[in-house]
Amino acid sequence: MNQIDPQKNKYLQEGLVIPAHPLALDSGRKLDETHQRALSRYYLASGAGGMAVAVHSTQFEIRDKKHGLLAPVLKMAMEEVQAAKLEKPFLMVSGIVGDTDQALEEAYLAKSLGYDLGLLSAGGLGDWSESKLIKRAEKVAELIPLFGFYLQPSAGGRLLSHEFWKDFAAIPNVQAIKMAPFNRYQTLDVVRAVCASERRHEIALYTGNDDNIVADLLSSFSFMVDGQLVTKRIVGGLLGHWAVWTSRAVELLARIKHCLERDGEGLADLLALGVQITDTNAAIFDPSNQFKGCIPGIHEVLRRQGLLQGRWCLNPQETLSPGQMEEIERVCSDYPELNDDEFVLKNLSQFLNQNQGAR
Numbered sequence: 001m002n003q004i005d006p007q008k009n010k011y012l013q014e015g016l017v018i019p020a021h022p023l024a025l026d027s028g029r030k031l032d033e034t035h036q037r038a039l040s041r042y043y044l045a046s047g048a049g050g051m052a053v054a055v056h057s058t059q060f061e062i063r064d065k066k067h068g069l070l071a072p073v074l075k076m077a078m079e080e081v082q083a084a085k086l087e088k089p090f091l092m093v094s095g096i097v098g099d100t101d102q103a104l105e106e107a108y109l110a111k112s113l114g115y116d117l118g119l120l121s122a123g124g125l126g127d128w129s130e131s132k133l134i135k136r137a138e139k140v141a142e143l144i145p146l147f148g149f150y151l152q153p154s155a156g157g158r159l160l161s162h163e164f165w166k167d168f169a170a171i172p173n174v175q176a177i178k179m180a181p182f183n184r185y186q187t188l189d190v191v192r193a194v195c196a197s198e199r200r201h202e203i204a205l206y207t208g209n210d211d212n213i214v215a216d217l218l219s220s221f222s223f224m225v226d227g228q229l230v231t232k233r234i235v236g237g238l239l240g241h242w243a244v245w246t247s248r249a250v251e252l253l254a255r256i257k258h259c260l261e262r263d264g265e266g267l268a269d270l271l272a273l274g275v276q277i278t279d280t281n282a283a284i285f286d287p288s289n290q291f292k293g294c295i296p297g298i299h300e301v302l303r304r305q306g307l308l309q310g311r312w313c314l315n316p317q318e319t320l321s322p323g324q325m326e327e328i329e330r331v332c333s334d335y336p337e338l339n340d341d342e343f344v345l346k347n348l349s350q351f352l353n354q355n356q357g358a359r
Contacts, residue, residue: 004116004145004175008089012117012176013204015235015257016049016091017249019242020057021077022298023069025312031069033076035308038351040080042307045347046246046340049236050091052119053077054106056155057240057298060097060123061314071109078113093117093147093238097124100136107143117175118144119238123156130164134171141173147238148177149208150190154291159186165193169203178238179216180208182287191221195230205234210241210281214274217256218267233260240294241281244301247340252277276335283327286320293321300328305344307351 004012021043024035043051053074054062062069074094081090094110096103096118107118120140122133137146148168151157157180168174177194179187187209194203207216222231242249252273259266284301286293296319299311311320332339344351 001142001173002111002144003173005089008091008116009175011049011089012091013235015204015253017047017236017242017246017253018050018052018091018093018206018238019043019048019246019249020055020238020240021051021053022057022243022295022302022308023059023062023073023314024308025314026309027312029312029314029316031072032309034352036073036076037080038348039302039307040077041084041351042344042347043246044080044084044086044090045351046343047250048242048246049088050093050116050238051077051081052093052095052238054110055093055095055119056151057243057295058095059295059314060156063097064314067314070106071113074110074113074115078115082114091116093119094144096120096140096144099125100139103136103140104143107140111144116145117147119147119149119178121149121151122158122160123151126158130161130167133160134164134167137168137174138171141171144173146171146174147206148174150177150179150181150186151208152180152182154182154287155180155294157181160189162189162193165190166196169194169197169199172199174199174203176204176206178206178208179234180210182209182211184212187216188221191232191234192223195221195223195232196225200230200232204236205232207234207237208239210239210285211278211287212274213237213239213241213277213281214252214256214270217253218259218270218274240298241277241284243298244284245338245340247343248338276338280331280335280338283324283331286324289321289324293319293324296320297324297328300325301332304332305341306348307344
């Protein structure tokens with residue numbers, strides 16, 4: 001069984017900013033390598049603790065044979081990390097989807113390229129029993145350490161029970177779980193299951209609830225387990241929302257950790273900031289239209305900064321929803337302190353320089 005590097009696991013357990021890496025395309029909907037690499041360099045320079053590639057924000061269609069982008073996109077991101085020669089550990093997470101055979105194939109690919117963790121999704125497997133999903137996870141965990149993933153149904157996920165998460169937490173090579181049901185009850189199902197597990201000190205909890213980022217990271221979760229009060233925190237985030245304005249996300253997580261270490265210092269300001277972030281996320285992620293404009297919304301913010309050429313997706317039908325552009329303009333105007341435009345402008349030429357990083 002492949003284990004995670006102990007030093008990287010230490011960082012994972014302490015809590016990191018892990019942006020979900022988008023896919024850069026040109027106007028012909030072909031891979032734009034210049035901007036794909038620029039995005040990776042941006043996340044590295046922003047101080048993020050890792051990147052998640054081949055996930056929802058990268059577009060699941062990269063796996064279609066007509067595109068053939070899964071391996072190239074995974075490889076490019078890893079090349080940029082290796083070229084950066086960072087002093088601190090940097091966690092690389094690869095999305096893993098599909099039935100057991102496909103998931104094993106993707107896990108093998110990710111591990112062969114040097115990825116540390118597999119973000120295992122149950123998306124598209126709505127007709128599978130939970131016991132079958134657990135057996136699939138056990139097999140994948142033999143190839144690569146697992147980052148569990150509770151994906152909301154609106155984004156292609158499915159509902160999973162408290163009992164499922166208890167069984168999932170018992171898998172020896174599960175190192176973290178991303179909770180992204182966008183639902184308080186379902187989030188608690190996961191946290192309570194991990195608290196009840198004998199492995200609770202080995203599993204890091206990460207928020208994927210882009211609608212509740214700050215509150216998730218500030219909250220303490222306590223449950224009675226066999227007559228004993230057990231408490232865990234959500235230590236970091238693996239988020240599509242953190243694919244934009246990433247250097248500000250790094251600052252945010254540092255502020256939250258500072259607040260928790262100093263008995264709530266700055267708590268009121270952070271809660272107020274959390275409301276602004278949720279309002280911003282509503283504009284970018286398009287929940288009023290069942291998140292149909294989520295990926296184009298992320299692209300639009302990055303386009304404005306010059307990190308992407310446009311909003312194009314592999315699926316031509318995937319575009320901004322009516323009124324979404326106006327909402328994005330509103331939040332950009334109302335909350336200028338949330339963006340990192342100045343940071344990007346200062347470094348954009350370096351991010352785009354073809355001679356930088358691996359080729």
